[in-house]
Structures are given as structure tokens and as C-alpha cells.
Amino acid sequence: MTKIACVGRVLATIIFATINPAAAHHVGSYVPRDNAVTTNFKQVKFSVQAKKFDVALQLFEGGALRAEMRAKAATLPPGLEDGTRAALKASDGAEVERRLMLFFAALARDLAREADRHLADAAAEARAATGRKFLEAIWRYYNLVDFAVSVRDNKTSVAVRLAFDEAETYVKPTAAAASVDASRLRQPFQRIANVLSTLVEASSTQARRDS
Amino acid sequence: MSAVDPPAWRLPPRWVLLVGVLSIVCAEVGGASMARFKLELARWARGAMLAHPSVHGLVGVRDVDERILDEALVKFDAGLRLFHMHAEGMGLVVIATATVAATLARPGAARRVIIALLTVGGAGYPVGYLVWSALIPSQGLDAAKTIAEWLVWIPFGSAAIVALWWLAGLTALRMIKP
Numbered sequence: 401m402t403k404i405a406c407v408g409r410v411l412a413t414i415i416f417a418t419i420n421p422a423a424a425h426h427v428g429s430y431v432p433r434d435n436a437v438t439t440n441f442k443q444v445k446f447s448v449q450a451k452k453f454d455v456a457l458q459l460f461e462g463g464a465l466r467a468e469m470r471a472k473a474a475t476l477p478p479g480l481e482d483g484t485r486a487a488l489k490a491s492d493g494a495e496v497e498r499r500l501m502l503f504f505a506a507l508a509r510d511l512a513r514e515a516d517r518h519l520a521d522a523a524a525e526a527r528a529a530t531g532r533k534f535l536e537a538i539w540r541y542y543n544l545v546d547f548a549v550s551v552r553d554n555k556t557s558v559a560v561r562l563a564f565d566e567a568e569t570y571v572k573p574t575a576a577a578a579s580v581d582a583s584r585l586r587q588p589f590q591r592i593a594n595v596l597s598t599l600v601e602a603s604s605t606q607a608r609r610d611s
Numbered sequence: 612m613s614a615v616d617p618p619a620w621r622l623p624p625r626w627v628l629l630v631g632v633l634s635i636v637c638a639e640v641g642g643a644s645m646a647r648f649k650l651e652l653a654r655w656a657r658g659a660m661l662a663h664p665s666v667h668g669l670v671g672v673r674d675v676d677e678r679i680l681d682e683a684l685v686k687f688d689a690g691l692r693l694f695h696m697h698a699e700g701m702g703l704v705v706i707a708t709a710t711v712a713a714t715l716a717r718p719g720a721a722r723r724v725i726i727a728l729l730t731v732g733g734a735g736y737p738v739g740y741l742v743w744s745a746l747i748p749s750q751g752l753d754a755a756k757t758i759a760e761w762l763v764w765i766p767f768g769s770a771a772i773v774a775l776w777w778l779a780g781l782t783a784l785r786m787i788k789p
Contacts, residue, residue: 425739425760507674514672526668534675540678
């Protein structure tokens with residue numbers, strides 16, 4: 401090996417051993433946190449599971465869950481708030497779970513519809529990132545009630561999960577995701593919205609018939 | 612000094628000590644300010660992020676945007692914390708390593724270069740965290756990181772690493788040839 405080659409190798413090693421660690425600085429990590437609505441949901445759910453219905457009712461009355469039900473009353477099944485309160489007062493755990501399932505399914509449905517609207521207008525380079533953000537938001541709500549949905553309507557649960565998986569493949573941060581066309585990316589969101597819409601409407605109709 | 616006595620420690624130049632101590636002072640002031648102005652800083656950062664919605668990819672839907680803002684605010688806060696920790700630690704590293712260099716390296720250009728690289732690299736590197744934090748609200752997470760990397764972390768971090776390797780080699784050499 402010539403002297404120049406040897407010096408070159410030593411320099412390359414020094415640069416490799418210097419730049420690599422220098423570029424690998426610690427910048428912390430982020431773990432998504434619960435928001436006020438999901439936190440309150442978990443409080444109510446765990447109180448109901450422990451059969452502490454008086455505690456659950458208190459948490460519901462003063463919590464973000466009820467405030468959100470009121471704020472979104474226009475798009476939610478009629479009487480959802482009153483029905484949830486009545487179920488809590490009657491110590492009916494299954495009905496509380498069903499009402500809360502409807503609430504989160506409706507929130508996820510509305511987000512899927514919103515995503516569809518946004519993706520229709522989004523620029524090609526921002527499409528995958530926008531889709532990814534909406535998927536995260538939808539999943540944050542839907543995953544809270546997926547078990548309750550699967551127990552009552554397994555087909556809906558499977559359909560939502562399949563649509564979700566399909567959307568995830570389109571929004572992965574890869575070169576292929578950057579070129580995915582809007583109509584293709586919108587399809588799984590439309591399916592999520594339709595399936596959850598059917599679930600919400602069917603369950604609301606059922607509840608009205610039962611009452 | 613008898614033949615068995617270890618060599619006495621030599622102090623590095625005063626300006627090096629001053630830089631090391633100033634780094635620790637800045638770390639302490641930064642840490643205290645972070646605690647004292649936590650709310651004001653968070654409010655300012657949130658306001659600046661909302662003023663640059665496209666930079667952060669905000670879509671105008673609360674359920675989507677709140678997570679994006681939360682992540683940016685957590686990273687903004689992490690940058691300030693990491694500045695506090697690194698400036699504190701690097702101040703001590705500068706003083707300790709410059710003292711080793713002043714003691715073991717023979718007087719001359721090599722010693723001056725090692726001490727200069729250790730001091731500038733060690734004191735400059737933590738500033739990258741402040742730059743990163745300050746740029747997050749206006750530039751977004753990724754762009755702010757890239758700017759801090761190329762402006763501060765890589766040049767100053769490389770300087771410190773090169774100097775530390777050099778010092779390590781020199782220390783090993785002094786073991787063989789005291």
C-alpha cells in the first residue's frame with residue numbers, strides 16, 4: 401500500500417469515527433399522550449369495570465367526555481349523553497360501554513370524513529403526511545373501542561382494521577407513498593367512514609327500538 | 612520532586628477555565644429560567660407554531676393538530692433540558708480534558724490546538740440544543756434539527772471528538788514514552 405493510500409485510509413477512518421458520533425446526538429423521544437377526552441374515557445371505563453358507578457357518574461358529569469358529547473351533539477346519535485348518564489345511574493355497565501363505543505365510533509367516523517375532504521385538496525407531496533396524521537388521530541379514538549365493536553359486530557371491526565392497514569401502507573414515508581394518487585388514498589378513509597357510519601346508525605336505531 | 616513523585620497537574624490557560632465555568636453558569640441560568648418561565652415559553656412556542664401552520668403540517672382539525680403541537684412542544688422543552696444538561700456536563704469536560712492536555716502535551720502548537728478544539732467544541736456543542744429549540748416553532752421539527760446539526764452539532768461536536776481522540780492518543784503515548 402502506498403503512503404498516500406495509507407494516509408487516506410487513516411483520514412477516512414478518523415472522519416468516519418468523528419462525523420458519525422457527532423451526527424448522532426440525542427434529541428429525546430416523544431410518546432403520544434392521552435388527550436382530555438381519552439383520559440376521561442379511561443377513568444369512566446375503569447370505574448365501571450370496578451362497579452363503582454357513582455364514581456363513574458361523577459367523572460362523567462365533570463369530565464371532558466360529556467363536554468365533547470355536547471360540543472359534537474349535532475353529529476352524534478340523538479340522546480347519547482342522556483342515555484349514557486341513565487345507564488350510569490342504572491349501574492348498567494354493558495349499556496355504558498355500548499354508548500361510549502358509539503361516541504368514539506362517531507368521532508372516528510367524523511375524522512375519516514374530514515380526512516377524505518382534506519386529501520381531496522391536498523398537494524401531492526403533502527398527501528401521505530396528511531393521511532398519516534389523520535390515521536393517527538382516528539386510531540387514537542377507535543382503538544379505545546375496537547374490542548367493544550368486535551364483540552358486537554365483528555365484521556365492522558375487521559372491515560375497519562383492513563381499511564386502516566391499507567391506508568397505512570399508502571402513507572408510509574417512502575418514495576412510493578409520495579406518488580400515491582388522491583383517489584387511491586381516499587378509498588380506505590371512505591370505507592372507514594362508511595362502515596362506522598353504518599355501525600353508529602344501526603346501533604342508534606336499535607337503541608331507539610329497545611327504549 | 613523525587614523520581615517516584617507523579618508529575619504535578621498544570622492548569623490550562625485562564626480563558627479555557629473561563630469558558631468552562633461560563634458554560635456551567637449558562638447551564639444553571641438556563642435551567643432556572645426554564646423552570647421560572649415554563650408557561651411563558653410554552654405559550655410563546657405554541658403561538659409561534661400556530662403562526663406557521665404549514666411548516667408544522669397543521670390541518671385545522673383539533674384532534675389531528677393537538678398531537679402535532681404536543682410533539683413539537685415536548686421537543687421544544689427537551690431541547691432546553693438537553694442544553695441545561697450538556698452545558699453543565701461539557702463545562703466540566705472542558706476543564707478536565709484541557710487540564711489533562713496542559714499536563715501531558717508538550718508545549719507547542721499541538722497542545723494549543725488540542726486545547727482550543729476541546730474548548731471551542733465542548734462549549735459550542737450544547738448551544739446546538741438552544742438553536743434547535745429556538746427554531747422548532749418557526750422552522751418545524753425536522754428543519755430545525757437539520758439547521759442545528761449543520762450549524763452547531765456536527766462542526767463543534769466533531770472538533771471535540773477529534774481533540775478527544777488526539778488527547779487519548781497522546782495519553783497512550785505518554786504511557787509508553789513518559
